[in-house]
Amino acid sequence: xxxxxxEVAGQEIAAGEGALDASAAKIQGRxxxxxxxxxxxxxxxxxxxxxxxxxxxxxxxxxxxxxxxxHHPPNIAYPNTxxxxxxxxxxxxxxxxxxxxxxxxxxxxxxxxxxxxISLFVGFVTTxxxxxxxxxxxxxxxxxxxxxxxxxxRFTDAVLAFPYxxxxxxLAVVLGPxxxxxxxxxxxxxxxxxxxxxRGQTLSIKEKEYIEAARSLGAGPFRIMFLDILPNLLAxxxxxxxxxxxxxxxxxxxxxxxxxGIQPPTASWGNILADxxxxxxxxxxxxxxxxxxxLITTLAFNLFGDGIRDAxxxxxxxxxxxxxxxxxxxxxxxxANDSQSHLSHAAPYVPPAEGS
Amino acid sequence: MSAIPxxxxxxxxxxxxxxxxxxGEDVLVRVENLVKYFPVRAGGLIRRTxxxxxxxxxxxxxxxxxxTLGLVGETGSGKSTLARCVAxxxxxxxxxxxxxxxxxxxxxxxxxxxxxREIQMIFQDPYSSLNPxxxxxAIIGDPFxxxxxxxxxxxxxxxxxxxxxxxxxxxxxxRFPAEFSGGQRQRIGVARALALKPKLIICDEPVSxxxxxxxxxxxxxxxxLQRDYGLSYLFIAHDLxxxxxxxxxxxxxxxxxxxxxxxxxxxxxxxxxxxxxxLLSAAPAADPDAAAARQRIILTGDVPSPIDPPSGCRxxxxxxxxxxxxxxxxxxxxxxxxxxxxxxxxCHFPVxxxxxxxxxxxxxxx
Numbered sequence: 159x160x161x162x163x164x165e166v167a168g169q170e171i172a173a174g175e176g177a178l179d180a181s182a183a184k185i186q187g188r189x190x191x192x193x194x195x196x197x198x199x200x201x202x203x204x205x206x207x208x209x210x211x212x213x214x215x216x217x218x219x220x221x222x223x224x225x226x227x228x229h230h231p232p233n234i235a236y237p238n239t240x241x242x243x244x245x246x247x248x249x250x251x252x253x254x255x256x257x258x259x260x261x262x263x264x265x266x267x268x269x270x271x272x273x274x275x276i277s278l279f280v281g282f283v284t285t286x287x288x289x290x291x292x293x294x295x296x297x298x299x300x301x302x303x304x305x306x307x308x309x310x311x312r313f314t315d316a317v318l319a320f321p322y323x324x325x326x327x328x329l330a331v332v333l334g335p336x337x338x339x340x341x342x343x344x345x346x347x348x349x350x351x352x353x354x355x356x357r358g359q360t361l362s363i364k365e366k367e368y369i370e371a372a373r374s375l376g377a378g379p380f381r382i383m384f385l386d387i388l389p390n391l392l393a394x395x396x397x398x399x400x401x402x403x404x405x406x407x408x409x410x411x412x413x414x415x416x417x418x419g420i421q422p423p424t425a426s427w428g429n430i431l432a433d434x435x436x437x438x439x440x441x442x443x444x445x446x447x448x449x450x451x452x453l454i455t456t457l458a459f460n461l462f463g464d465g466i467r468d469a470x471x472x473x474x475x476x477x478x479x480x481x482x483x484x485x486x487x488x489x490x491x492x493x494a495n496d497s498q499s500h501l502s503h504a505a506p507y508v509p510p511a512e513g514s
Numbered sequence: 515m516s517a518i519p520x521x522x523x524x525x526x527x528x529x530x531x532x533x534x535x536x537x538g539e540d541v542l543v544r545v546e547n548l549v550k551y552f553p554v555r556a557g558g559l560i561r562r563t564x565x566x567x568x569x570x571x572x573x574x575x576x577x578x579x580x581x582t583l584g585l586v587g588e589t590g591s592g593k594s595t596l597a598r599c600v601a602x603x604x605x606x607x608x609x610x611x612x613x614x615x616x617x618x619x620x621x622x623x624x625x626x627x628x629x630x631r632e633i634q635m636i637f638q639d640p641y642s643s644l645n646p647x648x649x650x651x652a653i654i655g656d657p658f659x660x661x662x663x664x665x666x667x668x669x670x671x672x673x674x675x676x677x678x679x680x681x682x683x684x685x686x687x688x689r690f691p692a693e694f695s696g697g698q699r700q701r702i703g704v705a706r707a708l709a710l711k712p713k714l715i716i717c718d719e720p721v722s723x724x725x726x727x728x729x730x731x732x733x734x735x736x737x738x739l740q741r742d743y744g745l746s747y748l749f750i751a752h753d754l755x756x757x758x759x760x761x762x763x764x765x766x767x768x769x770x771x772x773x774x775x776x777x778x779x780x781x782x783x784x785x786x787x788x789x790x791x792x793l794l795s796a797a798p799a800a801d802p803d804a805a806a807a808r809q810r811i812i813l814t815g816d817v818p819s820p821i822d823p824p825s826g827c828r829x830x831x832x833x834x835x836x837x838x839x840x841x842x843x844x845x846x847x848x849x850x851x852x853x854x855x856x857x858x859x860x861c862h863f864p865v866x867x868x869x870x871x872x873x874x875x876x877x878x879x880x
Contacts, residue, residue, distance in 0.1 A: 371644075
């Protein structure tokens with residue numbers, strides 16, 4: 159598009175009109191999300207991580223389908239086919255057990271799938287609760303300031319200061335282990351970090367003139383918080399949320415591993431690993447496969463979160479723009495050594511200082 | 515023209531005595547003895563007030579309906595604070611703001627709501643004043659949404675009419691602020707301010723962030739809108755020529771007080787306050803011969819701290835004409851001998867026509 163036509167004296171609008179209209183279709187409606195998605199699509203690692211996450215989600219959702227294929231419900235033991243003469247688990251591929259069996263002769267593959275259901279459910283639900291609570295607390299503390307901020311910010315600090323594994327164990331013991339308690343405990347410890355970051359960002363954004371403009375129009379505090387401030391915070395919040403899901407998954411596995419989470423016979427990666435401890439010398443698959451599922455899932459979420467962060471940081475756009483400019487020049491067969499070549503020396507990506 | 519005696523007449527009731535009366539004109543906004551102090555707090559856990567920033571100190575002025583009042587002064591003189599007090603964005607320490615016959619001083623948010631429709635603001639920074647995450651249609655449509663005056667297709671049509679009115683392409687409805695130039699962005703700000711058909715628009719340095727050629731376009735747009743809709747402007751700027759171009763009258767602020775005010779012609783033609791004279795002499799002139807011919811008055815020292823403003827006349831530590839009385843007694847803002855009743859000056863020793871202030875400044879030991 160023509161840059162020169164836009165701000166000539168006298169006809170600021172009309173002069174560049176033709177050029178603008180020609181490119182209007184290209185420019186129009188490319189929102190922050192579309193730009194992010196375009197950048198994310200170029201990030202091979204992030205896309206691979208996304209594919210892994212999707213496969214994991216599909217496998218978890220399709221667990222009953224695999225049950226109908228293998229005819230091995232998750233909580234049924236097969237002492238005849240699923241255990242060898244010594245009563246130990248059988249290896250992968252034996253007697254229709256794709257990944258072998260566990261200590262009581264149940265299908266390990268099916269149990270890992272059902273464990274994935276629990277892990278992903280806990281991960282998504284606690285993160286959702288944590289994000290909603292953290293964003294609300296952070297927005298209120300940052301926007302209202304004063305007494306409300308003092309109370310909320312100190313409460314946030316207090317939650318962050320807790321030795322949370324110890325407290326989570328204590329809560330699980332006192333309240334008794336159940337899915338609800340696990341979700342509650344993990345959510346309780348996940349909102350605080352989000353609240354703190356949202357509060358900090360809110361403090362800076364609320365000084366912008368467009369917030370004052372909204373106030374001068376008569377907008378109320380909640381309209382300003384959720385319509386004017388929140389859209390500016392979605393990037394860091396989304397990145398944090400993506401990175402929180404694996405934390406919650408690991409947390410759930412930890413609690414279940416310690417026997418204070420999901421209770422047998424319901425399968426969870428944590429309690430499968432706990433049981434596997436007794437068999438690791440005779441049944442390597444019993445440890446490796448659930449551990450690999452946990453590792454792959456958390457790694458994929460972390461890599462995807464990193465990819466989103468990179469894609470949302472406009473500073474990385476320069477590197478992509480340089481690549482695009484080079485390709486375009488190649489198509490037009492223009493010599494490479496023109497004025498735009500400085501773009502190829504774009505500064506290396508520096509992670510954003512805020513929000514970490 | 516007879517000199518107006520300095521005593522208060524029987525009609526004035528004291529509090530409003532310093533308000534510059536615009537006799538025979540329909541006044542839309544009257545600011546009476548407005549004071550805004552910001553507390554200065556210190557200490558970590560237990561915060562205590564250790565001082566006050568005297569941002570606006572006993573300012574009175576009025577804006578006639580359909581006219582423009584220019585407010586000039588250097589950074590930190592309290593112009594923007596005054597504007598925000600008038601707009602009801604920050605609470606007032608004391609004094610009154612009368613808008614269209616109603617006292618709107620420190621109204622609650624609910625009570626202020628209908629008044630918000632009539633007082634709008636245009637902001638200085640066209641980049642910071644538009645939310646980068648929202649589309650233009652949503653930004654200009656905000657006033658309709660907040661005041662529930664139009665919804666859906668009706669709102670979209672109203673927004674597009676506004677865009678057209680301020681010289682934007684209505685088809686750019688779905689674009690983001692980043693896709694516009696500075697001048698276009700300021701037009702978006704103007705459209706947003708116009709949406710509720712206000713009576714008063716407070717322009718807080720609306721063109722100081724723009725290129726000079728774009729400044730003229732935005733100023734002409736503001737002038738057209740004033741003519742068509744009978745708008746009143748409170749126009750804040752530090753560019754004296756811009757104020758002269760757009761305003762009917764002008765008030766010069768220094769450290770939270772008005773030093774001189776009145777219609778454009780007398781204030782620019784025969785300024786009486788030494789600060790006004792210095793300010794005008796510092797403005798660049800387009801004609802190099804005129805620039806070379808005139809006396810540039812260079813003030814010594816810095817603007818004193820508004821936390822502990824000078825006693826008496828606030829300008830006296832830097833004033834080339836200052837005498838002992840200036841540090842002791844606060845000069846009244848009133849018409850001086852030989853001036854029109856609307857030309858008010860707060861100075862014990864107003865500058866006379868033809869007086870060489872630069873020479874006076876040099877003769878004074880620093």
